[in-house]
Amino acid sequence: MSYAQIEKLGRKLEALDHAQAMLGVDEAVQMPVGGGEKRAEALSMLAGLYHELAAAPEIADWIDKAENEGPDVVQKASLREFKRVYTNLTCLSADFVRRQVNARVRCEQLWRELRPTGNWDAFLPAFEGVVALMREEAELRAKASALEPYDALMEQFDPGNRVADIAPIFGELKVFLKGFVPRAIAHQEEKLAKRPLKPFNAPFPIERQRALGHAMMEAVGFDFTHGRLDISHHPFCGGVPSDVRMTTRYVTGEFLSALMGILHETGHGLYEQGLPAQLSHMPIGRARGMAMHESQSLFIEMQISRSREFWEWAMPIVGQHLGEEALKGWDIEDILSHVHRVRPGFIRVDADEATYPLHVILRFEMEQDLVAGKLAPKDIPEAWNAKMTDYLGLSTLGNAKDGPMQDVHWPSGAFGYFPSYTLGAMIAAQLWAALERDQPSAREDIRNGRFVGLNDWRRQHIWSQASRWSTPELLERATGEKLQTRYFIRHLERRYLD
Known part of the structure; x- marks a missing residue:
């Protein structure tokens, strides 16, 4: 009976979450x-209302009673995840959540206004408010979970990941x-x-790029009856599993950045669409954290889409949608020179896969100092510049637009999120190695535009498992090993040195 009460609450929370997600996408x-x-x-x-419902004191009794009602295996796992989420919710008051959401939304809106000019001084007061609330949140969560403050923040994005494991x-x-x-x-x-890099045969009209993106999304398995693609300032995948909303941004001078962005977000979308629909109203039915999502x-x-096999299949499709002039005079080596190009740059979202992790490690290190109070918000530009110079040989002095103001994450209060990106890259390489062991024909399938088997493997090992296990446990169950650096290192060396 108590489990039924929890499920009923779960459906109410799912409806509120749906509304918040769609309002966020629309914004x-x-x-x-x-x-x-x-x-x-x-x-x-809405955030306050959601919190009041999800953190109601009587829920603790429901959980205790449900655990004694002889739940089956799925219900037992569901209760375990529900209890974890509830514990994390009850350490924050509804009033705190309202104040925090208000500060975050206003700061993010100010960021959108000021980012084009990189006006750090005008942005700083609102951002200081977000950081102050973040530190307060970290302490509250740490006290409730017996974790270190930064671990307590990471737990919100990747359950089970800890600095002690990730930092080494x-x-x-x-x-x-x-x-x-x-x-490299x-x-x-x-x-x-x-063999010099060939210039693009621009321009590439946006409508043609959009059509190409749609064709590629459909080919790799995205279900357009449960999702769509739009344009936004910063590409993202949002919405809900039954209505996945993805965005990208286009430039007419080249088509690869938009196409790669679309395929990246499609990976997120496929995960959401592959989650078990019958559990969508319960925490166990959600995606298992952002590292796995990434x-x-x-x-x-x-x-997949930066591999030689993919482009052997994809080049004719690109010509079909962008016009025969698009790749006139190009062959597979010309396109690979572009998609495999390593070039240090200021912008994380535009970085290649070899330099990208250094952008993330920079943010990971700075976030720990911000949470601990070792770094003040006003000193971020200087600290950012020092690390960018050391890691990538680039200076961002006087250039906040391409430095600490480039990402939406900190203005929106998402601290503890950035490690997910590089953990995701490492997990992807480890998953690919495991999949290729199980499906030796995987590369040939890609060469022929066959993606069903690759999706089925991930559906079995990742998507259908949703949040039944912690992030480290899910990876180990899928691949047989804990997280290793060697698969990602081997992947980079093969692609960029062989």
Whole structure:
């Protein structure tokens, strides 16, 4: 009986979550500027209402009683995840959540206004408010969970991941990448000296790029009866599993950035669409954290769509949608020179897969200092510049637009999220190695545009498992090993040095 009460509550929370998700998508995609004030109020009110329902004191009794009612295996796992979520919710008051959401939404709106000019000084007061509330949240969560403050924040995005486990792995990866990137660039320059990079046959009309993106999404398995693609300032995948909303941004001078972005977000979308629908109203039915989510997007983008086999299949389709002039005079080596290009840059979302982890490690290290109070918000530009210079040889002094103001995550209060990106890249490489062991024909399938088997493997090992296990447990059950650096390192060396 108590489990039935929990399920009934779960359906109410699912409806509220649906509303919040769609309001958030609308704000990013098509809300007029004048709608910001009331949208912030609406989202704040819904967040508070959600929190009041989800953190009600009587739920603790329901959980205790349900655990003694002889739940089956699925219900037992469901209760375990529900209890974990409930514990994390009850350490924050509804009033705190309202204040935090309001501060985050207003800060993010200000970021959207100021980011084009990189006006850090005008942005700083709102951001300081977000950081102060984040530190308060970290302490509250740490006290409730007996975790370190930053671990308590990461737990909201990747249950089971801890700094003690991640920091050594990231340290090993950082040392490797600081040596590897110059070698990869030198190897690349040798090839380009013999075969220069060809300029794009621009322009590429946006409508044609959109049609190409749709065709690729459909080919790799995205279900358009349960999702759509739009345009936004910052590409993302949002919505809910039954109505996945993805966005990208286009430029007419080249088509690869939009296409790779679309395929990346499609990986997220496939994960959402592959979750068990019968459990959508319970926490156990949700995606297992952001590292696993990012692994699914990078599996599509990096493991599949930047491979030689993918482009042997895809080049004719590109010509079909962008016109015969689009790839006139190009062959497979020309396109691979573009999709495999290693080039240090300021912008994380535009980074190649070899330099990208250094962007993330920089943020991971700074976040820990921000949470601990070792780094003040006003000092971020200077600290950012020091790390960018050390890791990537680039200075961001006086350039907040391409430095600490480039991402939406911190303005929106998402601290503890960034590690997910590089963990996702490593997980994707490890999943690919396991899949290829199970399906030796995987590369040939890609060469022929057959993606069903690849999706079936991930549906069995990742998607259908939803949140039944912690992030480390899910990876180990899927691949037979804990997280390893060697698969990602091997992947990079094969692609960029062989």
